[in-house]
Amino acid sequence: MSTKTADAQVAIANPALTATKVNPGASLPIGKVLKPLGAFFRGFAIIFIIIGLWEAFPRFGWIDPFLLPRFSDVVTGFFTLLKTGEFFKHFNVSIARISSGFFGGLCLAIPIGIFMGWFKTFEEYVNPLVEACRNSSVLTLYPIFILLFGIGEQAKIAIIMWGTTWVVLLNTIAGVKNVDSVLIKSARSMGVGDLTLLWKVILPAATPSIITGIRLGAANSILILIAAEMIGSNSGLGFMIFYFEARYAIPEMYAGVIFLALMGVTVHEILCRVESYLTSWHEKSIYFGT
Amino acid sequence: MDSLIAPPATPEGAVTKIEFRNIQKVYRVKKENGGGYDDFVVLKDFNLDVYAGEFLTLVGPSGCGKSTLLDLLAGLIPLSGGEIRIDGRIIDGPAMDRGFVMQAYALFPWLNVQANVEFGLTIKKVPKKERRAISGHFLELVGLTAFANRYPHELSGGMKQRVAIARALAFDPEVLLMDEPFAALDAQTRETLQDELLDLWEKTGKTVVFVTHSIDEAVYLADRIAVLASNPGRLIELVNIKLSRPRQGSRGSAEFGWIRHKIWRYLQNDEGGQEPIPELGVPNVAEVIDSRAAL
Numbered sequence: 001m002s003t004k005t006a007d008a009q010v011a012i013a014n015p016a017l018t019a020t021k022v023n024p025g026a027s028l029p030i031g032k033v034l035k036p037l038g039a040f041f042r043g044f045a046i047i048f049i050i051i052g053l054w055e056a057f058p059r060f061g062w063i064d065p066f067l068l069p070r071f072s073d074v075v076t077g078f079f080t081l082l083k084t085g086e087f088f089k090h091f092n093v094s095i096a097r098i099s100s101g102f103f104g105g106l107c108l109a110i111p112i113g114i115f116m117g118w119f120k121t122f123e124e125y126v127n128p129l130v131e132a133c134r135n136s137s138v139l140t141l142y143p144i145f146i147l148l149f150g151i152g153e154q155a156k157i158a159i160i161m162w163g164t165t166w167v168v169l170l171n172t173i174a175g176v177k178n179v180d181s182v183l184i185k186s187a188r189s190m191g192v193g194d195l196t197l198l199w200k201v202i203l204p205a206a207t208p209s210i211i212t213g214i215r216l217g218a219a220n221s222i223l224i225l226i227a228a229e230m231i232g233s234n235s236g237l238g239f240m241i242f243y244f245e246a247r248y249a250i251p252e253m254y255a256g257v258i259f260l261a262l263m264g265v266t267v268h269e270i271l272c273r274v275e276s277y278l279t280s281w282h283e284k285s286i287y288f289g290t
Numbered sequence: 291m292d293s294l295i296a297p298p299a300t301p302e303g304a305v306t307k308i309e310f311r312n313i314q315k316v317y318r319v320k321k322e323n324g325g326g327y328d329d330f331v332v333l334k335d336f337n338l339d340v341y342a343g344e345f346l347t348l349v350g351p352s353g354c355g356k357s358t359l360l361d362l363l364a365g366l367i368p369l370s371g372g373e374i375r376i377d378g379r380i381i382d383g384p385a386m387d388r389g390f391v392m393q394a395y396a397l398f399p400w401l402n403v404q405a406n407v408e409f410g411l412t413i414k415k416v417p418k419k420e421r422r423a424i425s426g427h428f429l430e431l432v433g434l435t436a437f438a439n440r441y442p443h444e445l446s447g448g449m450k451q452r453v454a455i456a457r458a459l460a461f462d463p464e465v466l467l468m469d470e471p472f473a474a475l476d477a478q479t480r481e482t483l484q485d486e487l488l489d490l491w492e493k494t495g496k497t498v499v500f501v502t503h504s505i506d507e508a509v510y511l512a513d514r515i516a517v518l519a520s521n522p523g524r525l526i527e528l529v530n531i532k533l534s535r536p537r538q539g540s541r542g543s544a545e546f547g548w549i550r551h552k553i554w555r556y557l558q559n560d561e562g563g564q565e566p567i568p569e570l571g572v573p574n575v576a577e578v579i580d581s582r583a584a585l
Contacts, residue, residue, distance in 0.1 A: 186396035189364050190410045190461065191385045204400045281400040281441045
């Protein structure tokens with residue numbers, strides 16, 4: 001957007017440029033209309049083709065319809081689940097788990113991360129530990145969590161928290177630690193104290209990094225939620241998918257899988273919007289096209 | 291010679307604003323070959339008085355401690371010895387009686403231009419209405435009223451530095467500290483900003499302490515130039531610049547060239563310090579005065 005305005009300004013400032021830029025024929029307006037539409041189609045064309053193939057393969061008997069039911073049956077199955085309310089039962093349970101685990105993780109990770117980023121020596125002591133925790137596969141720890149918390153809600157919430165915490169923590173530390181020292185010097189020269197510096201300079205400067213951590217943490221927490229529900233549970237979306245598979249309710253199983261994919265995309269999309277809203281001041285590279 | 295540059299003599303009616311007394315600054319650096327520390331003397335026995343309302347430039351080679359001197363004056367780093375006073379009060383930390391402008395602009399990228407200018411006022415807890423009025427006034431002074439709602443990344447280097455100057459002036463400090471503020475700008479923008487700065491200085495009456503490594507810039511701006519030498523950083527010469535103001539177009543003049551050359555010779559001679567500077571065949575005093583008379 002801004003680059004376009006800049007182009008326009010250049011064009012106004014330099015009439016010679018406009019003259020050479022004039023295109024014979026009306027191809028330009030059409031191109032302008034098609035360009036954004038084109039991007040839209042490029043993204044969805046593949047998905048539509050896959051849906052078409054999905055519908056065609058079982059319909060024409062190219063694949064066993066029991067293993068891969070027709071896409072239309074999957075959609076019907078999903079609406080049946082909505083109608084009977086079975087879907088919402090599991091959905092609500094999953095949302096409750098993920099929100100307590102995810103937000104619990106944030107409440108833990110962000111303050112501790114700010115503290116660790118601020119006190120660099122402390123960070124040096126604990127950094128290897130944090131790295132080890134982040135890089136250990138979360139699900140291998142699940143047996144320990146079950147051992148400690150039982151197979152109830154606590155273990156699931158705790159493991160989601162675990163999966164959220166480390167990536168948010170590391171990004172928060174990095175954000176706080178990498179604040180441009182010139183900005184700190186500038187604020188200090190105005191006699192700013194520690195708390196004001198934290199609130200007015202360090203936190204805003206670290207926001208992009210923290211938000212990136214939150215986005216990664218959210219993706220993690222969905223993955224862990226489903227896995228945890230598949231391992232030891234009798235409710236939730238992860239359980240629901242396994243349950244339908246065990247009962248040979250294959251269209252419903254696929255409906256659950258697709259719903260989770262859509263949920264993941266939606267959460268990612270929302271967080272990207274939040275990120276770009278909160279960091280609109282960030283210098284955007286003009287060297288990559290939109 | 292005395293008509294253009296003169297040894298430091300307290301001008302009549304001058305009031306001392308800043309006093310540097312026996313300034314020492316020593317950094318401890320790790321020895322290269324193994325254990326222990328070496329003391330690296332950045333500044334040694336530095337003494338200087340800065341007068342109220344004057345434009346003083348500090349010029350010298352890199353490593354002469356001129357930026358350190360400014361950080362000390364800002365209260366950002368501790369002294370190893372001596373004391374700095376402003377209006378007789380000893381400096382023990384940063385405060386809003388001094389405004390700092392850096393080469394790297396240091397604008398807060400998440401705040402728009404107006405909010406950047408108001409930053410110090412927010413710290414001072416000035417009410418919003420008053421803040422708006424003050425930031426509006428200073429944005430007008432630096433000619434950026436139309437850019438109040440832009441963000442720093444949308445501005446050119448020159449515009450960013452104007453914002454930084456407006457921000458430093460907005461909370462009404464008594465002294466403006468400038469650390470090579472124009473060094474990162476292109477030559478044309480630099481000259482424009484020098485003129486704008488002189489204009490602002492005349493309008494606001496602030497005392498300015500301006501660090502630069504450019505002799506040309508130092509001569510163009512200053513009432514007085516403090517020439518520093520390195521290893522250890524120390525004052526070698528104080529020069530009164532008696533070029534009349536405004537100085538637009540004076541850069542090409544013989545007087546300007548002569549003073550610039552004189553300062554350059556001081557910097558060349560910093561080893562011996564006291565050696566007289568030979569007269570080099572460039573216009574001598576009489577000639578300079580003659581050429582002025584001719585103008």
